[in-house]
Amino acid sequence: MVEIIEAGSGHADAIARLHADNWKVTYRGILPDDYLDREVDGERMAYWRTALATGNYSMVRAALAKGGEVIGFSGLKADVDEGYDQTIEHLHVSAHTRGTGLGRALMADAARQTLARDGQSLCLWVFEANVKAIGFYESLGGVTDARGTDKFAGGDAPDRRIGWHDLPALIARCGETAR
Numbered sequence: 001m002v003e004i005i006e007a008g009s010g011h012a013d014a015i016a017r018l019h020a021d022n023w024k025v026t027y028r029g030i031l032p033d034d035y036l037d038r039e040v041d042g043e044r045m046a047y048w049r050t051a052l053a054t055g056n057y058s059m060v061r062a063a064l065a066k067g068g069e070v071i072g073f074s075g076l077k078a079d080v081d082e083g084y085d086q087t088i089e090h091l092h093v094s095a096h097t098r099g100t101g102l103g104r105a106l107m108a109d110a111a112r113q114t115l116a117r118d119g120q121s122l123c124l125w126v127f128e129a130n131v132k133a134i135g136f137y138e139s140l141g142g143v144t145d146a147r148g149t150d151k152f153a154g155g156d157a158p159d160r161r162i163g164w165h166d167l168p169a170l171i172a173r174c175g176e177t178a179r
Helices: 008-024 034-056 102-116 132-141 169-171
Strands: 003-006 059-064 070-078 086-093 122-127 144-149 157-164
Touching: 003 102, 008 059, 008 086, 034 086, 034 132, 059 102, 070 102, 070 169, 086 102, 102 122, 122 132, 122 144, 132 157, 157 169
Parallel strands: 086 122
Antiparallel strands: 003 059, 059 070, 070 086, 122 157, 144 157
C-alpha cells in the first residue's frame, strides 16, 4: 500500500537521496560525470533541505511505502511555463518500484492536485536522451510543444517540454479516476 502525501522538511533527506540515486543512473551521459560522481549527493541534499524549508514549490508530494519509506516524489511549481498552470519540475520513483505503477500514481496525483487548485494544465521538461521517460509521458497522452537546452551542472543537454491540457484524461490514462 502506497500513500501520497504533502512532503515536509522531515522528508528532505530521503527525497534528496532518491533524487541523487536516480540521477546517477538515469542521467549518466547526459549530465557531466564529475557532477554525478562527486557533487550530486551533497548538492541535492542542500537543495531539498532548502526547498522544503522555504516552500519554493507550489507542492512537493512524497509517495510513502508501508512504514513511511519515501519511494517516490513529485515537485511542482506554479506559473513557470507560459500556457501551463503547473510545471512538474521533478518526478522520481525508487529503482525497486519501477514498473509497479507508482509513476502513474504520482502523475495522477499531480493532475488531481492541480485540479484542486483550480488549474487545468500540466507540463514538464525531459532530456531528449531520456527516451524511456519520453515514452512514458507520451503513453499518458503528453504532447511535445517546445524544445530547448538545459545547461544544468555545466552540461548542455537538449530537452523538450511535454504537456497536458486535459487533466481528467491524464488521470484516466493513469488508470485512476478524478475523484
